[in-house]
Amino acid sequence: MNLIFNIAWTHVSTRVRQTLVGMAGVSMGVGFTIMMAGLMQGSQLDFLRQLVDTMPHITVEDERRSVPTQPAEQEYAAVQMSDIANVGKRPGIKYPESAMSSLRSWIPGDVAPSAKTTAIINHGGARIGITLSGIDPRREVQVSKLTSQMREGKLDDLSRAPNGIIMGEALAEKLGVKTGNTVLLIGGQGVQLNSTVAGLYRSGLKRVDESQIYSLMGPAQVMMGQSGVVNQLRLRLNDPMSAQKVAAQVEAQTGYKSVSWQEANADLLSSFTVRDFIVLTVMGAMLLTSSFATYNIISTITHEKRQDIAIMKSLGMREYAVRRIFIIEAAIIGVVGILFGWILGYLLCFGWSKITIFNPLTGSTVPLQIYYSLTHYLIAGGISLVCCAGAAYFPARKATSVHPVEIIRGAS
Amino acid sequence: MTEIALQAVELVRRIEGAVSHTLVNGIDLAVNKGEFVAITGPSGSGKSSLLYLLGLLDAPSEGEVMICGQPTSKLSESDRADVRLTKCGFVFQFHFLLPEFTSLDNVLLPMRAAGTMAESEMRERGLALLGSLGLAEHANKRPNALSGGQRQRVAIARALANRPEIIVADEPTGALDTASTEQVFSILRDIADQGQTVVVVTHDPALAARADRRIHIVDGKIAEITERGGGELVCEVAS
Numbered sequence: 001m002n003l004i005f006n007i008a009w010t011h012v013s014t015r016v017r018q019t020l021v022g023m024a025g026v027s028m029g030v031g032f033t034i035m036m037a038g039l040m041q042g043s044q045l046d047f048l049r050q051l052v053d054t055m056p057h058i059t060v061e062d063e064r065r066s067v068p069t070q071p072a073e074q075e076y077a078a079v080q081m082s083d084i085a086n087v088g089k090r091p092g093i094k095y096p097e098s099a100m101s102s103l104r105s106w107i108p109g110d111v112a113p114s115a116k117t118t119a120i121i122n123h124g125g126a127r128i129g130i131t132l133s134g135i136d137p138r139r140e141v142q143v144s145k146l147t148s149q150m151r152e153g154k155l156d157d158l159s160r161a162p163n164g165i166i167m168g169e170a171l172a173e174k175l176g177v178k179t180g181n182t183v184l185l186i187g188g189q190g191v192q193l194n195s196t197v198a199g200l201y202r203s204g205l206k207r208v209d210e211s212q213i214y215s216l217m218g219p220a221q222v223m224m225g226q227s228g229v230v231n232q233l234r235l236r237l238n239d240p241m242s243a244q245k246v247a248a249q250v251e252a253q254t255g256y257k258s259v260s261w262q263e264a265n266a267d268l269l270s271s272f273t274v275r276d277f278i279v280l281t282v283m284g285a286m287l288l289t290s291s292f293a294t295y296n297i298i299s300t301i302t303h304e305k306r307q308d309i310a311i312m313k314s315l316g317m318r319e320y321a322v323r324r325i326f327i328i329e330a331a332i333i334g335v336v337g338i339l340f341g342w343i344l345g346y347l348l349c350f351g352w353s354k355i356t357i358f359n360p361l362t363g364s365t366v367p368l369q370i371y372y373s374l375t376h377y378l379i380a381g382g383i384s385l386v387c388c389a390g391a392a393y394f395p396a397r398k399a400t401s402v403h404p405v406e407i408i409r410g411a412s
Numbered sequence: 413m414t415e416i417a418l419q420a421v422e423l424v425r426r427i428e429g430a431v432s433h434t435l436v437n438g439i440d441l442a443v444n445k446g447e448f449v450a451i452t453g454p455s456g457s458g459k460s461s462l463l464y465l466l467g468l469l470d471a472p473s474e475g476e477v478m479i480c481g482q483p484t485s486k487l488s489e490s491d492r493a494d495v496r497l498t499k500c501g502f503v504f505q506f507h508f509l510l511p512e513f514t515s516l517d518n519v520l521l522p523m524r525a526a527g528t529m530a531e532s533e534m535r536e537r538g539l540a541l542l543g544s545l546g547l548a549e550h551a552n553k554r555p556n557a558l559s560g561g562q563r564q565r566v567a568i569a570r571a572l573a574n575r576p577e578i579i580v581a582d583e584p585t586g587a588l589d590t591a592s593t594e595q596v597f598s599i600l601r602d603i604a605d606q607g608q609t610v611v612v613v614t615h616d617p618a619l620a621a622r623a624d625r626r627i628h629i630v631d632g633k634i635a636e637i638t639e640r641g642g643g644e645l646v647c648e649v650a651s
Contacts, residue, residue, distance in 0.1 A: 003524035010512045311508040314469055315570075316497020317525045318490050405470050408504060408582075409460070 004321060008328035011301055022297045023337040026388065029290025030341025030380045033283045035348035037376040040279045042369035044272055051268075053145040054203040056234035057109070057243040057261050060250060062093045065257045092229035099254055100233060107246060109237035112139035113230040115220040121213075122184040123175045130171070131212050132185065133232070134220025143236035146201060146214065152179045153199025163219045164198035168209030172200050187223035195219065284383065290337075291387035294330050298392040302326055302399035309399055310407035323393075323400045330392030331385070338381040345377065416481065417577055417609040418443040418466055423475035425461050425632075435461035436472070437632035443611060445577070448604035450623035451613045458632035459613045460582050466611060467500050467580040468492045480577055497526055501571030503581035507563035509555040515542060515566045516551040522573040541569040545599060561592025568599055572608075579603060581612040585619065597622065 012019045072079045093099060100111045115134035120127050137155040141147050147155055151169055158164040165183070177183060177197055185193045195215065203209055221227050235250070237243055243260035251258035262269060302309070312322050353370040418441075425436040435458045443449050443466075453459045464470040465477055468484055471492075476485045479499055484492065496502075501522075509518045519538040523529055529537070542551050545565040555563050564584060571579055581600065585593035597619050604610040604624070612623070620626045621640070628636040 003521070003527075006524075007510070010510075014512050307508055308510050311504075311510070312521075312525075313493070314467075314496065314502050315522050315525065316493045316495075316500075318493050321525075403470075405464050408469075408508070 004324050005328055008325045008332065011305070011325070012329050012332050015297075015301070018297050018300065019333060022293045022333040023340065025290045025293030026334055026337025026384055027340040027344050029287045030338050030384050031344030031348055033286050033380040033384075034342070034345025034376050035352060036279065036283055036286075037380070038345075038349045038370045038372060039352060039368065040275070041373065041376075042371035044275075045371055046369035050204040051265060052240045052261055054149075054205050054208055055261055055264070056143055057237045057240050058235035058247045058250060059259050059264070060093065060099075060233035060235065060254060061257045061259065062091055062231040063257050064255065065251070090229075091224070091226055092231045093233060093254075093256060096230035096233065102253070103233070103235070103250065107235060107237065107250070108239065108242070109235060110139075110142035111233055111235045112136060112143040113217070114232045114234055115217050115224060115229055116232045117220055117224045118188060119223050120186045121171075121175065122186055123177060123181075126175055128171070128174065129211070130167075132165075132220050132223055133212065133214050134217040135214050136217060140214075143234045149201040149203050151200045151202050155199070157198040158214070158216050161196035161198040163193055163195040163215065165195045165213050165215045165219075166199040166201055167197060167213040168211075169200045169202045170206055170209035171211070171213070172197065174210065185219075185223060187225065189223075189225040191223055191225060193219060193223060283380070287380065287383045287387050290384065291334075291391040294333050294388045295391035295395065297333065298326050298330055299395040301329065302395045306399065306402070306407050309402070310404035313400070313404040314408065319400050323396045326396035326399070327389055327392050330388045334385045334388030337388075338384055341384065342377050342381065345380065346372075415445040416442045417445040417447070417479070418611065419476075419478040419481075420462075420466060421476040421478070423462070423465055423477065424473045425458075425465055425470065426473040428473075434632055436465060438475070439629075439632070439634055441466075441627065441634070443578075443609055445609055446604060446607045448601060448610045448622075448624045449612070450620035450626045451611065451629060452615070452617065452620045452626055453629035453635070457629045459629045461632075462629060463580050463582050463611065463613050467502060467578070468496050469502070497522060498574055499577050501574070501576040501579045503564070503567050503571050503579065503584045505583040505586040507555065507560075507567040509563055509566055509570070511555055514552045514554055515547060515558065515569075518555070518566055519569045519573055522570060526574055538569070538573065541572055542566070545569050559592070560588055561595055564588060564592065564596055565599065568596065568603075572603070576608070578609045578611065581610065583613050583615065585614065585616065593619070 067084070070079075070081050070084065073081055096113050100113065103111045113136060117132050119130055119132045121130055137158055140155060146166075150166070153166065155166070158166065165185075172178065175183065179197050179199060181197050182194050183197065185195050187193070201209070217230075221229055224231075235246070237246060240261065244262050247258040247260040247263070309322055313319065349370045349372060352368050354367070356365045356367045358365050420439050420441040423436055423439045423441075424434065427433045427435060437458070439462060451459045451462060461470070465472050468477065468479070472485065476483050478484065479495060484495060487495065509515075510521070513521070516535070516538050519541055520534050523534040523537065539548065539551055542548055545568060547562060547565055547569065550558055550562060550566075555566070558566065568584070571581075579600070584600070585596050588596060593616070600610050600612060601622060614620050624640055626638040627634055628638070
């Protein structure tokens, strides 16, 4: 066995209690870091999955990202115009069917039309503002998870009930309505429509469940006062993460404002970034703190072994070789601690995944979402190993830089 | 012609500080190959400091130490460590054996550090050294299972491990009883008789008298050199 490793192994194996304490410290740090990373990423991904499932990946609106320039502005540089009323501008996407055909030819996913407007539900004295989306059920199944989110009724029931609507369970609870009941919808133009609740859905996002209702295209267009209008195209992609890139291409092609789900939830995603930073800081602190046990042990060993260090140097062992003994000791503590930390981390993740909690957003009891990733294990192990090596380096350097004569004279 | 194993030229060791203190003050000394030299002197006279300079454990403030004709003052710390590893063997007042290791492992330590021999060869030599010092049956014992004299003999075996040209010993019998003292000195004498150079610091005048040459140090300077020739002691007082 290599001399340096042999001495290092002898030091750690003859101090069983201290070594186990050091290993336990590393294991705890690594284990809890893995659990925390799995828990945080799991909950984040679960939330994003719900978000992505609930809303279209890209929404093409019948508006421009910026106000179009006027002919006079294009002609004369000195002309600047503002507060221009779009008199006579008809809402809606022009030639929606041809736009959808064109998009279907190249986007990796599908597209469906919708007529979106705002309205008020008036029922039993309650007046609640909602967003009404007119959909084509046959196409809607291609672009949303609404079918799988249905708790009562089916999408096809929209065409069976008179002016049928589908609303979120949360909204139905708020209004005290059930499937088959009739509610009054009041549009912005004063249009009133008696609609039958044809079904209930639950997306998992309370803000959606409380404010979004669906109908066929016809009733929604009636509420808008614009028959035949399609003011929104809803795209679903095979890869939701490519939404930003595809949205930019769609916008370039159609000229209409195309909003990816990332852009629509930019505030939320930026809060995730802040949360990730906080979590990483806490995890780093945990790993650093766990390495203090290693620092303590190596400091103790180097102090106890001052004479051994002196004699090894006087025999002709180089300073860096002697220093390496203590780095290897920390590495032994670190590696074994990391291995047990990985096991602990997995067990903690597994244990936490069995715990169910009440989610006030969805109103249901759900298991804690844990994300298992090899990356968590490697990063936690890597950082811990670096912390251990660093924790050993400084006391080792201090101890080995002492002149052997000072120690030998002191012992004589 | 006699070959010089160890030579000190105008050797000075000074401790700099608020109050400077000179430990070794201009010593010139040449030790022949196979010679047994004893350095004596009162406490604080600088004899151990001189020994550490001769063994390259410490670096001189001025002057030169030459080992086997090679100057060492310009060597880096790593190169000095290499010279110590291959050319010098150290024995101290306390054995300084690594307590977690067996006697044999302690003897193997310098050989393993040098890394010039195969493991089997090292073990063979280690056992032979322990056997030659009467410790064959103690090879697998740890230092705490040995007596003081046995520990010091293990330390001597460790010093001899890499077949060094020079053995430097700092009061190797200082912590031993009379019987062990006699035993250790006999071993050192035998080592010198076999051709290795031995420089030993001792307080014991009777033991110093058994050396080929006794160098008496006072205040960091050589005060007296006594040579043993033709069975009689010849005294020479240094100027």
